[in-house]
Amino acid sequence: MDTAKKNMTAVLNSVEYDFSNGPVEGINRRIKSLKRSCFGFGNLDNFRKRIALIRS
Numbered sequence: 935m936d937t938a939k940k941n942m943t944a945v946l947n948s949v950e951y952d953f954s955n956g957p958v959e960g961i962n963r964r965i966k967s968l969k970r971s972c973f974g975f976g977n978l979d980n981f982r983k984r985i986a987l988i989r990s
Contacts, residue, residue, distance in 0.1 A: 964988050 938945075965985055975981045 961989060 965988065968981075968984060968988060972981065972984065975984075
């Protein structure tokens, strides 16, 4: 019951507002999968460019 009391503000906000962190989590998932598939990028700038391509 302590957990419910501690998180009551967050629970009430989630019911009251229509915002979701789903789009941000989707971008994070794509970046993490890119990191796994492109292991060993020699240039960090190229990796950042690939992230920019994913987001567009």
